[in-house]
Amino acid sequence: MGSKTILNNYGSFDVVFKKGKGSVLTDVNGKKYIDFLAGIAVNCLGHDFKPLVKAVSDQARKQIHICNYFLSDIGVSYAEELLAATGFEGVFFGNSGAEANEAAVKLARKFGQLNGGSRRKTIVTLERSFHGRTIATITATGQDVFHPESFAPYLEGFKTICPGDYKALGTAFDDTTAALMMECVQGEGGVFPLDKEWACAAAEAARKAGAIVICDEVQTGMGRTGTLLASEQLGIHPEVVTLAKAIAGGVPMGACLYRGKGNVLAAGDHQSTFGGNPLACRAASVVLHEILKDGFLQSVSEKGEYIRSTVKSWNLPCVEDVRGAGLMIGIQISGNPVEVEKLCLEEGVLFSTAGKNVLRLVPPLNIGYKEIDQGLAVIKKVLEKTSVN
Ligand code: PLP
Numbered sequence: 001m002g003s004k005t006i007l008n009n010y011g012s013f014d015v016v017f018k019k020g021k022g023s024v025l026t027d028v029n030g031k032k033y034i035d036f037l038a039g040i041a042v043n044c045l046g047h048d049f050k051p052l053v054k055a056v057s058d059q060a061r062k063q064i065h066i067c068n069y070f071l072s073d074i075g076v077s078y079a080e081e082l083l084a085a086t087g088f089e090g091v092f093f094g095n096s097g098a099e100a101n102e103a104a105v106k107l108a109r110k111f112g113q114l115n116g117g118s119r120r121k122t123i124v125t126l127e128r129s130f131h132g133r134t135i136a137t138i139t140a141t142g143q144d145v146f147h148p149e150s151f152a153p154y155l156e157g158f159k160t161i162c163p164g165d166y167k168a169l170g171t172a173f174d175d176t177t178a179a180l181m182m183e184c185v186q187g188e189g190g191v192f193p194l195d196k197e198w199a200c201a202a203a204e205a206a207r208k209a210g211a212i213v214i215c216d217e218v219q220t221g222m223g224r225t226g227t228l229l230a231s232e233q234l235g236i237h238p239e240v241v242t243l244a245k246a247i248a249g250g251v252p253m254g255a256c257l258y259r260g261k262g263n264v265l266a267a268g269d270h271q272s273t274f275g276g277n278p279l280a281c282r283a284a285s286v287v288l289h290e291i292l293k294d295g296f297l298q299s300v301s302e303k304g305e306y307i308r309s310t311v312k313s314w315n316l317p318c319v320e321d322v323r324g325a326g327l328m329i330g331i332q333i334s335g336n337p338v339e340v341e342k343l344c345l346e347e348g349v350l351f352s353t354a355g356k357n358v359l360r361l362v363p364p365l366n367i368g369y370k371e372i373d374q375g376l377a378v379i380k381k382v383l384e385k386t387s388v389n
Contacts, residue, residue, distance in 0.1 A: 020047025021046075022364070023035045023366075032348060034371050036349060038246075040219075044365045049366075051286050055285070089259040090257070090265065097254055098137045100242035101136075105123055105137075108212060111262065112179075121157045123140060124172055124181070127160050130143065131218075132218075135151070163192070169202055182194065182213075183219065184215055184234055189355050190330060191328060191354055191360055203236040214238060215238040217241050217242060217243055218254070219328065221242075226326035246287065249283050318335050320332045327365055330355075332358050337353040340379075340383065343385070351379075
């Protein structure tokens with residue numbers, strides 16, 4: 001179904017979903033699935049979350065979209081709420097993570113221009129990183145697999161260093177560096193949390209050379225790791241943070257937040273037809289309110305810890321490592337992760353793989369323990385078979 005009409009650039013599975021409720025999806029045949037994927041860390045409040053559905057329906061009646069030459073009431077109020085909650089001074093709204101990162105790259109280059117002219121243009125990113133699929137953001141992405149010859153030439157002015165490599169910090173930054181850009185937990189790369197000490201040292205080295213720090217929080221942001229922003233846990237106070245995925249609970253939206261030295265974007269520097277339209281802002285406002293409710297973020301941390309300790313307690317030979325932060329969880333296995341993913345899907349549990357050999361679980365942030373236990377029981381059963389094989 002759909003295989004002849006929708007470009008098959010995702011290697012899609014043979015499942016067609018029809019609806020969802022909470023953390024459970026239903027396909028066209030009525031089969032139910034525990035959703036440990038949440039649209040890859042997007043459906044942070046699960047499916048059919050009533051306050052979100054109500055707000056989006058209400059907003060659709062008022063105004064879905066207006067031209068960005070004008071402000072919308074909800075656009076202004078949401079921007080104020082987001083800046084107050086995150087401590088940033090300004091925001092550019094787009095529609096996706098790649099677009100938010102494009103804005104961050106442009107911002108960094110403009111910062112460089114203002115603070116060193118055409119010399120200060122380079123964006124330093126990390127090996128194993130992922131920043132999106134546009135030409136600039138795949139160039140920024142520190143994984144060769146995303147740089148096939150078919151899309152060349154890639155852009156100038158990007159270089160990568162290895163996360164955790166202290167020696168590299170001595171030579172990575174100079175007066176040609178505009179920004180250091182990093183994910184706090186490398187998601188696509190295999191769910192690798194950055195080492196806090198190294199991240200602080202990297203940020204310090206970048207700033208000492210006159211550059212700014214960008215955190216790509218497209219996946220880690222909006223409560224995914226147990227704090228509103230994951231960069232809060234690293235303590236690096238980035239000048240720029242990019243957000244997308246969960247920001248509007250499934251309505252497409254991205255954001256590039258800036259402050260301090262990063263506050264260089266001016267009218268006309270960057271634009272987007274759909275960016276931050278009233279529908280997306282209304283949805284995003286519901287998400288922000290839910291995440292900031294008492295105990296919500298704490299419960300994300302607790303559920304993440306519960307999942308990680310449960311998987312560790314299985315003591316399965318094929319499980320090499322269990323890591324992550326909050327509800328961004330990586331289970332590194334010795335078997336074929338795609339095979340495990342497929343078998344679990346057959347058994348009614350949905351998640352994705354990341355990196356070379358990692359099962360990535362990013363369930364809705366409001367998932368219940370009942371669904372967690374049901375989903376984990378299936379993963380355990382499938383991994384037990386993998387361990388025997
Ligand atoms: N940055 C990170 C850290 C991501 O995980 C992703 C998507 O997986 C992106 C950027 C790109 O986001 P989008 O697919 O919304 O363009």
